[in-house]
Amino acid sequence: MxxxxxxxxxxxxxxxxxxxxxxxxxxxxxxxxxxxxxxxxxxxxxxxxxxxxxxxxxxxxxxxxxxxxxxxxxxxxxxxxxxxxxxxDGTAGTLAIGSVGTALTSIAPRIMRALRQEAPDLRFEVTQLDTDAQLLALADRRLDVAIVREARPHPALCLEQLVSEPLVVVLPDDHRYANQAQIRPGDLAREHFILWPRQLGAEFYDIIIGYCREHGFSPDIVAEGADIETQLGLVASGLGISLQPAYYSNLRMVGIQFRPLTGSPPVVSLQLAWHRNNISPAVQHFVDTARAVAQTL
CATH class of the missing domain: 1.10.10.10 (Winged helix-like DNA-binding domain superfamily/Winged helix DNA-binding domain)
Structure with a gap:
């Protein structure tokens, strides 16, 4: 019939x-x-x-x-x-988005809000992952688009810089440097450090280690945290200090202070990543929107 x-x-x-x-x-x-x-x-x-x-x-x-x-x-x-x-035309359906925590506290919500206004019927599935895990998920087509941090080039992926921020020092509230306007990197030589595990982002980890060595010391790493909340919590407990991108100052966590470094600290980039062979119009909408939002920052 x-x-x-x-x-x-x-x-x-x-x-x-x-x-x-x-x-x-x-x-x-x-x-x-x-x-x-x-x-x-x-x-x-x-x-x-x-x-x-x-x-x-x-x-x-x-x-x-x-x-x-x-x-x-x-x-x-x-x-x-x-x-x-x-x-x-890419204004409906589901877009699988990956993001590092840094971006979720800064540019990612702005991108999604702007895209939502353009395409209200497009649904987002957002997953927080470290950079290396996102690159693997993109290569396997388990993610459509991702916001990563200091990613290494990948033959199957397109990488494009969005925004950059300098490293800052994260200190417990009662630290002797907590009230200083700026901190000299050499003054951190005797501090205990809390960092990301290298396997979650080798490029970013190496930036921090290289920066410390440029100023005459190797950081004494006493703890690592698999996410930013864990690391900042360890800093707030007084276990040590940390070097993080300035984006994280948006978190406003109790018990810590963010302080700038003197001189020219390394700049950490957030990048947009997607598969070279992904021709989805929704991905292109996300890429175009991300570029437009980045230009306003």
């Missing part, structure tokens, strides 16, 4: 008017053409939909049942067509 949408629409108008001549005028078709559409619909269903006499037109019980169901059928068809078209 195949129902033509045009015949179904004609049926609804006819069932409302209960007058073939008026219906034909409303639909801008001939009365004979309308009769043919209704007849084809009845033949397709195998039941009569109208009782027609010289004086009146009435719905049969089957026609009443169809009149109840037909508007819902057409609504769902129209909605499906709309979703298909929006999916084709």
């Amino acid at each position: 195949a129902l033509e949408l045009r015949s179904l629409r004609s049926f609804i108008v006819t069932a409302t008017e209960l007058h073939f001549s008026r219906t034909a005028k409303r639909l801008h078709v001939s009365q004979s053409a309308l009769s043919q559409q209704i007849k084809a619909l009845e033949d397709s269903l195998g039941v009569p939909l109208f009782v027609r006499t010289s004086r009146m037109v009435e719905l049969t019980p089957a026609g009443e049942a169809l009149l109840e169901a037909a508007p819902r059928i057409l609504f769902e068809v129209d909605r499906a067509v709309d979703r298909v078209r929006k999916a084709a």
Whole structure:
């Protein structure tokens, strides 16, 4: 059984008017053409939909049942067509987004808000992952797009810089340097350090180690944390200090202070990453929106 949408629409108008001549005028078709559409619909269903006499037109019980169901059928068809078209132009569907915690406290929410305004039917599945895990997920096509930190080039991926921020010192509230306007890197030589594990982001880890060595010492690493909340909590407990991108100062965590470094501390970049072969319009929308947001910062 195949129902033509045009015949179904004609049926609804006819069932409302209960007058073939008026219906034909409303639909801008001939009365004979309308009769043919209704007849084809009845033949397709195998039941009569109208009782027609010289004086009146009435719905049969089957026609009443169809009149109840037909508007819902057409609504769902129209909605499906709309979703298909929006999916084709990247304004609907689901976008799998990865992000480092740094970006989730800074640029990522701004990008998603801006994209949401442009494409309100596009759904986001956001996963917080470290940089290396995101690169692997992108290469395996488990993520559509990602915001990473100081990522190494990958042959299957496109990497594009979004924003950069300098390293700052994170100190416990009661640390002797907590009230200083700036801190000299050499003054940190005898401090205990809390860092990210190297396997979660080798490039970023090496930036910190290299910076300390440039100033004459190797950091005494007493603890590592797999996420920023753990690391900042360890700093707040007085276990040590940390070097982090300035983005994290947005977290406003109790018990710690963020202080700038003197001189020219390393700049840490957040990058946009996606698979070279991903031609999804939704990914391109995200990339374009991310670029636009980055330009405003």
